[in-house]
Amino acid sequence: MVAAVKQDTQGGVLLVVGLVTAHLAISGAFQSYVRTGLRIPLLLAGGFLVVVGLASVFYRAPTDHDAHGHGGAAARVGLLMLVFVITIYLVAPAPLGAFAAGRGDQNRAIAAAETVAPPDLAEPVDGHVEMGLVEFLGRAFHFPETLKGVPVRLIGFAAPDPDGSTGYRLTRFTFACCAADATPLQVLLVDPPDIPADDQWVVVEGMFTGEIVGDDLGPIPVLTVTGQEPTSEPTVPYEY
Amino acid sequence: MVTERLEQKRRSLPGFEIVVGIVVAAALLNRVVAPYLSGPHLQTWATIFVATLLQAMPFLVLGVAMSGAIAAFISADRMQRLLPRNPVGAVATAGSAGLLLPGCECGSVPISGRLIAGGARPAAALTFMLSAPAINPVVLVSTAVAFPGRPGMVAARFIASLVTAIVMGLLWLRADQQRIVDRAMQRVQHGASRWWTFALTARHDFLQAGGFLVLGAAAAAAIQAFTPRGVLDQLGGIPVVAILGMATLAIVLSICSEADAFIAASFTQVSPTAQLTFMVVGPTVDLKLISMQSGVFGGRFASRFAPVTAIVAIAMALAVGWWLL
Secondary structure: OOOOOOHHHHHHHHHHHHHHHHHHHHHOHHHHOEOHHHHHHHHHHHHHHHHHHHHHHHOOOOEOOHHHOHHHHHHHHHOOHHHHHHHHHHHOOOOOOHHHHOOOOOOHHHHHOOOOOOOOOOOOEOOEEEOOHHHHHHHHHHOHHHHOOOOEEEEEEEEEOOOOOOOEEEEEEEOOOEHHHOEEEEEEEEOOOOOOOOOOEEEEEEEEEEEEEOOOOOOEEEEEEEEEEEOOOOOOOOOO | OHHHHHHHHHOOOOHHHHHHHHHHHHHHHHHHHHHHHOOHHHHHHHHHHHHHHHHHHHHHHHHHHHHHHHHHHOOHHHHHHHOOOOHHHHHHHHHHHHHHOOOOHHHHHHHHHHHHHOOOOHHHHHHHHHHHHHHOHHHHHHHHHHOOOOHHHHHHHHHHHHHHHHHHHHHHHOOOHHHHHHHHHHOOOOEOOHHHHHHHHHHHHHHHHHHHHHHHHHHHHHHHHHOOHHHHHHHHHOOOOHHHHHHHHHHHHOOOOOOHHHHHHHOOOOOHHHHHHHHHHOOOOOHHHHHHHHHHHOHHHHHHHHHHHHHHHHHHHHHHHHHHO
């Protein structure tokens, strides 16, 4: 068949997809898209594709059937796998940020969950208890008394507050499997010294006011800010 | 045969070099082009698109490795002995066998194509394709985690999904089996040795399933990135149409079956039956699955199979939800 894609081209696609998958796993960049725990499965998958790809490129597979072209038709669709590779290198997609957070749905899962009582607060560091947004939000929605009078230190990136307050929303995404099922975690910061640019990562110190704004589809606890410091994006930008 | 060999040797199109060239060019052009590709919609689309593919990659590779192994190492005799002769028994056995494959839906589509080529009854292989991603242990555990203190939800999901898969298999017992078998046989790759058959089959299925997965993932990511989330939520927020809305959401979002329980649980404004509908429909019909099924079984097949599956899945979710939830 004329349109058949040749064996070494097919092998080339597998080789390239395998190498890119393994590269993302080794460099850690995969954590912008999926969970840290997927590193080994990604390496194994990439390795398998590299082996099958190399075999196809460097040894012509002895076959009695390949000539009738069905394999070639499948391989034509398979060239679309290159869109995956090209997207990674050309668009270089960043972890989900302030724009995606603006789609709403913030904190809904945590506010809706029936949670058990949280463990005791961690020991304060420099007078502030450090915690993730998952822990902070769980306490704020279900056990607000455990945050009363407790100065906390949180990390996240800046996203605008569309409700027009004078502050901004400290944000981090959470997901179960990958960024395709991500929802934002958000805390409204009031009276910050200044409003950082969207997507700028910050460490914030402050105290829960006890107030929760927003509606049932996206409740947001309010934090008064006492300290604010820009920081760099963490290796794992999401909180699980 | 000889002329074909010669033709292959002539290398009219240096395919491998082009593939490598495209990738190298993309990597080099990154710095030049990236600033023009930094729009927030495009960035969000790309992040979700890449995330969906990376999440699917290990399961897809596991799936095509298994389909290669089925083609290379399981003879047709052996395959037929694995399943009961009685067609209904074969469908029921295949449905329950879904418990054994711990993966998402992406891997099970190529596997079921190879089961058919290997001699399994098409209806039984289709039942396996629908049940494996919905009732395997990983999915059931993640459902239990997403709905703490509500074991009824896990039971309801298990029963509704298994029954959906078996009903679809029974319906397709009456369909034109020969057409499906012919299509599956066309895809057979014969290598000179078992290991070459394994490699050729795995390569073929990876390219075919992966290519259609790219199409489906691109569409689902576009819906997520370009539709305001509020619009999707309102679909699920109207009580009368909540069930249909959640089913539609499951189809367009194309979330992996291991993650969908967490999304379903976050829709607290709809009834538990609507949440169940989301989890029963998602692993059996969604954009990426429709795309992949049309690749493996043909567009004609997918255009009938997907809507019927959606209707059966919704009906089963309603019945089991009414009974258990």
